[in-house]
Amino acid sequence: MTAVLALDIGGTKLAAGVVTPDGAVHGMVVEPTRRTEGPGVIIPRLFALGRRAIAESGFSEPMAAVGISCGGPLDADAGMLTGPLHLPGWIDIPIVRMAEQEYGLPAALENDASLAALAEQRHGAARGARSMIYLTVSTGIGGGAVFDGVLYRGAAGNGGEFGHITVVRGGRACLCGRAGCLEAYASGTSIGARADELLASGGMPSSLVAPVTAQQVSAAARAGDPVGVAIWDETVELLGQAVTDLVNILEPQVVVLGGGVTRSGAQLLDPVARLVHAGAMGPAGAAVRVELAELGDAVCVVGAGELALDLGR
Incomplete structure (x- = not known):
């Protein structure tokens, strides 16, 4: 073999x-x-x-x-x-x-996120789909896309930087040098930082103690903690807004969400999917599947393997 x-x-x-x-x-x-x-x-x-x-x-x-x-x-x-x-x-x-x-x-x-998209399209949550987009929601936010069964690379191999869609005009500073990017709000790093800032403002009671992780924010939100709920609700709202924009522009069959923040499961997936289905245009938008990634921590290794296998195909 x-x-x-x-x-x-x-x-x-x-x-x-x-x-x-x-x-x-x-x-x-x-x-x-x-x-x-x-x-x-x-x-x-x-x-x-x-x-x-x-x-x-x-x-x-x-x-x-x-x-x-x-x-x-x-x-x-x-x-x-x-x-x-x-x-x-x-x-x-x-x-x-x-x-x-x-x-x-x-x-x-x-690019790692592009290869993750390829892996999920061939062997994971978007298996068999001709068109799909993938977002990894982790320390940062990256992405990739497959159209007509072919990986979209961009002119120099850096296409699919979905984390740098502007979701808040003039908003939080992003590591890319711009302001208001999705990554500056919905990445695991930014979720924790936003919770720390809200705690420091003293405007809401909370059981959370800084420094806070995204996992702690999601757990606090499930428990009804005011800071956890506020940060988590804003996170899924902005992520859902960005994914809806992508669906309206690219009209994929499947959207796959992966990365560490998605370990929250339905707590993230369900509200994002509702926002996408409510805001996406036309019958294709209403029918798009929004799924959690299946390949876990091995996804980029699988994608790199597919890249290597393609050299001989």
Whole structure:
């Protein structure tokens, strides 16, 4: 059976696994990124992690190719990490050429959220759909899309930055340098920060104590805590507004929501889906499915594997 090596470079963790055409991941291994160490230390650890994954996968045949998943900005065509926001100091890193030299195999690079979309379209919650969009709602907010069965990449491989849709004109500052982005309100980081700010204002009673996490906010909202309810309601309202805009522009069959914040399950999914179905235009908008991602923490590894498998298709 054809097998490929998949590498995922995250700000928090590195992951590697061997992926087969059925979307299964074999020998997956994970370790902390420790991003302060810089690329000169982290990249050799990543490549060693890949070799561990191959050894633990049980595959005796050589790998066919290597797929690499990383957040942007990046230049997929050049195989270059041009300055990922989650990896300070990683400027113009020729990661594809380095992987090819390390493993003696063809390699390819793609945006992590785009690959997550591809993985969910082929093997997850949007399996079989010809058109879908994916949003990862986690430390930040990223996204990807598949149209007519083909991954949408954008001109340089950075398309699908759905977290940087403006949802509040002149609103909170975003790490991208703009203001009022969805990421500045609905990411896990921003949910916690907004709760901390509301607590500091002293305007509402609350059982929460700063610093607050998004998970604590969702739990407090379920319990009826005034600060938790206020922050959570604003979060799902703005996320639902952004997804509705995307549905009206792109008219996908399926919207998939993934990332750590979606571990709240129906508490997030149900109100977002209601807002989308109430605000989306036309019969296609009313029929769009809004689903939680199925592939969990392995989603970018699966996507990187699909990227590598596509090199030989």
